[in-house]
Amino acid sequence: MSRKLVDRGASILLWTSAALLVLGLLSILAYLMANGAESMSWEFVTRPPRDNMTKGGISTPIIGTLQLVIVSMVFAIPVGVATGIFFAEYATEGPFTTALRLCVRCLAGVPSVVYGLFGLSLFVVFLNFGSSLLSAGLTLACLSLPLIVTASETALLAVPQDFRLASYALGANKWQTVRKVVLPAALPTILTGAILSVGRVAGETAPIIFTGAAFFTPKVATSLFDEVMALPYHIMVLATAGTHIEQTRPIQYGTVLVLILLVMGVSSLGIILRARLRRNRR
Amino acid sequence: MDERIPGWLITLTASVSLFIMVFLIYFLLQEGIPTLREVSLKELLLGFDWYPTEEPPALGMAPLIVGSMTVTLLSAVMAVPFSFLIAIFLSEVAPSWFREILKPALELLGFLPSIVLGFLGMVVLAPWLQERFDLLSGLNLFNASLLMGAMIVPIVASLAEESLQAVPRELRDACYALGATRWETIRKVVLPAALPGLLSASLLGIMRGLGETMVVLMAAGGAALVPISIFDPVRPLTSAIAAEMGETPVGSAHYHALFFAGLLLLTMTLGINLISMWIEKKGKERWMA
Numbered sequence: 001m002s003r004k005l006v007d008r009g010a011s012i013l014l015w016t017s018a019a020l021l022v023l024g025l026l027s028i029l030a031y032l033m034a035n036g037a038e039s040m041s042w043e044f045v046t047r048p049p050r051d052n053m054t055k056g057g058i059s060t061p062i063i064g065t066l067q068l069v070i071v072s073m074v075f076a077i078p079v080g081v082a083t084g085i086f087f088a089e090y091a092t093e094g095p096f097t098t099a100l101r102l103c104v105r106c107l108a109g110v111p112s113v114v115y116g117l118f119g120l121s122l123f124v125v126f127l128n129f130g131s132s133l134l135s136a137g138l139t140l141a142c143l144s145l146p147l148i149v150t151a152s153e154t155a156l157l158a159v160p161q162d163f164r165l166a167s168y169a170l171g172a173n174k175w176q177t178v179r180k181v182v183l184p185a186a187l188p189t190i191l192t193g194a195i196l197s198v199g200r201v202a203g204e205t206a207p208i209i210f211t212g213a214a215f216f217t218p219k220v221a222t223s224l225f226d227e228v229m230a231l232p233y234h235i236m237v238l239a240t241a242g243t244h245i246e247q248t249r250p251i252q253y254g255t256v257l258v259l260i261l262l263v264m265g266v267s268s269l270g271i272i273l274r275a276r277l278r279r280n281r282r
Numbered sequence: 283m284d285e286r287i288p289g290w291l292i293t294l295t296a297s298v299s300l301f302i303m304v305f306l307i308y309f310l311l312q313e314g315i316p317t318l319r320e321v322s323l324k325e326l327l328l329g330f331d332w333y334p335t336e337e338p339p340a341l342g343m344a345p346l347i348v349g350s351m352t353v354t355l356l357s358a359v360m361a362v363p364f365s366f367l368i369a370i371f372l373s374e375v376a377p378s379w380f381r382e383i384l385k386p387a388l389e390l391l392g393f394l395p396s397i398v399l400g401f402l403g404m405v406v407l408a409p410w411l412q413e414r415f416d417l418l419s420g421l422n423l424f425n426a427s428l429l430m431g432a433m434i435v436p437i438v439a440s441l442a443e444e445s446l447q448a449v450p451r452e453l454r455d456a457c458y459a460l461g462a463t464r465w466e467t468i469r470k471v472v473l474p475a476a477l478p479g480l481l482s483a484s485l486l487g488i489m490r491g492l493g494e495t496m497v498v499l500m501a502a503g504g505a506a507l508v509p510i511s512i513f514d515p516v517r518p519l520t521s522a523i524a525a526e527m528g529e530t531p532v533g534s535a536h537y538h539a540l541f542f543a544g545l546l547l548l549t550m551t552l553g554i555n556l557i558s559m560w561i562e563k564k565g566k567e568r569w570m571a
């Protein structure tokens with residue numbers, strides 16, 4: 001009897017914690033929606049900040065965030081996918097492959113603020129790119145590389161072996177097989193992985209604070225060597241620095257909501273796409 | 283065209299990760315080690331005074347190290363058991379309709395930018411804590427740990443779920459055949475069998491917590507003191523770096539000290555990562571045998 005009761009109790013505990021998680025997430029999202037909604041308007045997302053960032057919109061941080069994402073992906077996707085191809089198609093067991101695997105795994109665990117220090121010393125100071133869109137974008141690229149490598153490798157390994165054998169049987173060589181058969185078959189899944197890493201990169205703050213995010217800049221960056229404003233850093237600046245913290249609360253909530261919509265929107269798209277791809281494969 | 287060229291190019295591009303890792307370690311060493319010319323290693327690691335902008339600067343990192351450890355441990359204590367419950371629920375109990383809700387919810391929580399959690403800690407949780415517990419400030423160890431816990435849950439729960447799923451079905455069936463209840467099967471068979479995976483999941487969560495920056499920067503209060511109660515403010519290594527690096531002249535003693543702090547963080551997180559990899563390997567060998 002009591003064994004059955006314990007079992008029952010455990011089930012209730014498990015159900016409660018799961019429900020708690022869903023409710024917790026929903027209430028966070030609902031709270032942010034409710035508080036951010038009042039500052040949301042067409043003006044808010046299309047106008048730059050003015051009057052010492054106490055009024056106006058957040059167009060410059062929005063564009064800055066998009067620019068950072070683009071620059072980082074331009075570098076991270078080719079390198080990440082190539083590394084994925086290496087692991088899935090070319091790697092032979094040996095010290096080089098082992099070392100490379102170890103590196104990718106370790107890079108995934110490097111704290112984001114340490115990437116910031118690395119970006120500062122390599123890109124900003126040593127290569128003399130200065131605090132700029134390029135430095136910050138490259139720093140974010142290094143940070144997202146392990147994500148893209150893992151996603152690409154998994155995608156390529158999921159391509160059935162028959163595809164490769166059929167291609168070889170037609171007389172194609174290895175590279176032709178990879179480029180014309182394996183890569184196209186894996187492409188949707190690789191893209192999904194890239195979308196998910198965009199969701200990660202867009203919300204990162206620590207790596208860009210001292211590599212290229214500006215406290216305030218009146219204009220949109222027109223060159224890779226300009227500083228940019230970014231949504232995450234803008235939230236931090238408004239909430240922690242300056243003398244107008246209480247006064248700018250609506251702008252802070254509005255910026256958080258825009259960031260959430262951007263990040264969660266992109267990530268949900270990735271999650272949905274991935275689920276569909278998995279279903280189709282079955 | 284020589285058909286081996288693409289293979290070489292792919293290999294060359296793949297080694298970029300290797301270069302990044304090497305450069306990362308090289309630059310942190312190059313910028314961090316000069317600190318030791320100004321202060322002894324003993325003073326850096328065990329000194330309790332962190333006044334980096336004084337003249338001469340006091341560069342004792344003990345309060346920062348203790349700060350990092352207390353926030354990480356407190357958040358792990360809160361988040362790991364909860365994550366395990368979620369993982370057990372997902373793997374052993376959840377009906378498929380609830381799985382379809384819980385899995386994306388968990389993943390979305392993982393995508394919540396840490397700056398947003400830090401903001402919530404500052405604007406919502408801190409005033410509430412201050413009023414509820416009659417504190418001087420709601421920005422403290424407890425506030426930061428709670429939010430960092432929320433960041434750790436998705437990582438630990440999804441890794442733990444994977445290792446529970448990897449436990450062969452036959453073990454469960456054998457246990458049920460002996461007349462055990464579901465909870466007995468989970469506790470006596472599934473959890474012990476998945477132990478290495480659960481351990482490495484917790485370690486990876488702790489690793490993530492140790493490196494987390496924005497939550498502690500915004501919600502931990504930022505005082506470089508050793509906390510005595512859970513409502514004392516702390517300043518972990520990560521938030522010291524993020525808060526101070528911006529105003530520090532390149533090449534100053536303070537600049538090098540912050541890189542040394544980064545080096546410490548890197549060493550700790552890499553260490554945890556390697557231990558968890560070793561445990562995972564041991565765990566896999568178990569099922570191979």
